[in-house]
Amino acid sequence: MSDRRTRQLRDALLLAASLVVVGGALLSHRGQEPSASPPPPPASAPLDPSPLPKGGEPERAAALDQHEQREMQAGCDFADRGFGVYERWRPLPIGRLLVPPARAIGADGGYDLLVHFHGAEPVRKVLAPQGFDLVIAGVDLGTRSSEYARAMEGGGWDALLQAIDREVGSAAGVSGARARRLLLSSWSAGSGAIGRIVERGSSRMDALILLDSLYGSYMPGQTSLVQGQLAPYVALASAAARGTLLFYLTHTETPTSGYASTKEVAAFLLRELGASPIAVTSSGDGAREAAPGDGAEAPEDALRLTQMYDGGGLFVRGYAGAGPGGHCAQLRLLPAILAEHVLPTLGRGAQ
Numbered sequence: 001m002s003d004r005r006t007r008q009l010r011d012a013l014l015l016a017a018s019l020v021v022v023g024g025a026l027l028s029h030r031g032q033e034p035s036a037s038p039p040p041p042p043a044s045a046p047l048d049p050s051p052l053p054k055g056g057e058p059e060r061a062a063a064l065d066q067h068e069q070r071e072m073q074a075g076c077d078f079a080d081r082g083f084g085v086y087e088r089w090r091p092l093p094i095g096r097l098l099v100p101p102a103r104a105i106g107a108d109g110g111y112d113l114l115v116h117f118h119g120a121e122p123v124r125k126v127l128a129p130q131g132f133d134l135v136i137a138g139v140d141l142g143t144r145s146s147e148y149a150r151a152m153e154g155g156g157w158d159a160l161l162q163a164i165d166r167e168v169g170s171a172a173g174v175s176g177a178r179a180r181r182l183l184l185s186s187w188s189a190g191s192g193a194i195g196r197i198v199e200r201g202s203s204r205m206d207a208l209i210l211l212d213s214l215y216g217s218y219m220p221g222q223t224s225l226v227q228g229q230l231a232p233y234v235a236l237a238s239a240a241a242r243g244t245l246l247f248y249l250t251h252t253e254t255p256t257s258g259y260a261s262t263k264e265v266a267a268f269l270l271r272e273l274g275a276s277p278i279a280v281t282s283s284g285d286g287a288r289e290a291a292p293g294d295g296a297e298a299p300e301d302a303l304r305l306t307q308m309y310d311g312g313g314l315f316v317r318g319y320a321g322a323g324p325g326g327h328c329a330q331l332r333l334l335p336a337i338l339a340e341h342v343l344p345t346l347g348r349g350a351q
Contacts, residue, residue: 076122076328084128086136090171092163094151095139096120099171104133110180111135111168112346114338115160117148117190118213122331130335132343135179137164145192145215152196181346183338185209187331198232207246207342208236211330214249216260216268225260225268234272240314241273246345248315248337250330253306253322266316270309277307277316302329315341 089096105111113135116123120138127136137160141147152160161179169177182205186194191213198208214233217226240247249269251262260268270276302321309316321329 076119076324076331078122078125078332080125081129083124085131085133086128089124089138090167092137092139092160092167094141094156094160095137097164097167098124098128098136098138099168100133100135102172102174104135105168105172105174105177106180107174109169109172109174109177111177112181112183113137113164113179114183114185115139115164116184116334117141117186117193119187119190119331122328123185123334126332126335127338130339132338134183134338135164135168139190139193141193143189145189145195148186148190148192149196152193157193157197157200181206183207183209183342185211185334186213187211188213188327191215195232198236201232205245206346207248208240209248209334209337209342211250211333212252212254212262212327213330214251214262214265215256216265218259223260225265230265230268230272234269237269237273237314241275241312243312246313246315246342248317248341250317250319250333252302252319252326252330254327255322263318266318270316273311273314275309275311277309277318279307280305302326303332313345 083098085101086098090099091097112133114127115137117139118141120140123136123138127134139148139151139160141151150156165177165179169175184194184197184205184207186209188211191210194208194210194213198205217229218224219226236245236247237249239245249266251266253263255261267277302319302325304320305317306320307316307318317333319326319330321327
């Protein structure tokens with residue numbers, strides 16, 4: 001074989017080997033590439049009209065996620081002054097429980113119960129040092145009202161009350177423990193649980209406290225509320241105006257997108273009763289003082305009172321807060337609401 005032919009054969013072999021190497025590398029690289037993402041699932045069909053507000057939940061969930069991310073800077077990072085007379089949180093099937101000393105439990109096992117939905121730890125921080133001698137249940141289930149609503153469906157609410165009775169009885173060493181007075185409160189998305197409870201009408205409550213926590217659904221393509229969706233709350237507000245129970249409703253100026261804000265819903269409830277709030281033009285210093293001993297200053301202007309309505313046992317308060325700080329600051333009002341309105345109505349005060 002000539003030298004020329006030998007060189008040609010060698011070059012051909014080298015070229016073939018190179019092609020094999022390059023081809024293998026390309027196949028290996030392709031195998032490592034992520035597969036194409038599957039197409040997104042079709043959007044779910046809209047929910048059927050409900051007697052309880054469900055509108056705008058995707059937007060609301062996103063807003064609440066942002067609120068949680070900013071809690072440490074925006075007013076939900078409350079000063080922690082311990083557990084007061086309470087020893088610790090006790091676990092429940094859903095949520096957790098603070099049980100006061102045995103003196104707060106009657107010889108017959110009767111006790112006063114506050115069940116709060118959404119924000120258990122801030123509520124512990126503002127209430128535990130106050131000495132109200134309340135059994136306090138705190139339930140946190142996420143950032144969407146639908147999560148709270150689902151938990152209270154079926155026998156969820158009754159099961160929670162039964163679990164609380166058992167835990168109180170065990171902690172106090174009494175048999176047949178039962179809630180003699182029931183106080184319900186919620187903040188933000190926690191109103192989803194309240195909605196299911198009042199919709200069923202299965203429990204008589206002595207007081208209802210909604211802290212920037214009642215939203216509404218719009219009619220499709222409109223900015224008017226779905227007819228009848230707030231009927232249970234209108235009935236409660238009417239009963240409170242007659243003095244049957246205490247209903248305390250607060251709202252901020254926080255805007256919403258795609259569903260009715262707490263301010264819009266508060267105005268709607270009052271209109272349904274033929275009532276309207278009065279404007280408050282003071283500096284709002286008194287409103288800040290209405291959160292006694294919370295150990296931290298509220299964000300500037302967050303708790304400046306702008307409007308109010310009092311009628312029988314119905315109290316509506318509007319505040320100037322218009323963002324996450326103002327939203328979180330509503331939790332600071334709970335001690336004052338209990339001390340100044342709820343407990344005196346029940347014939348007791350701070351211990």
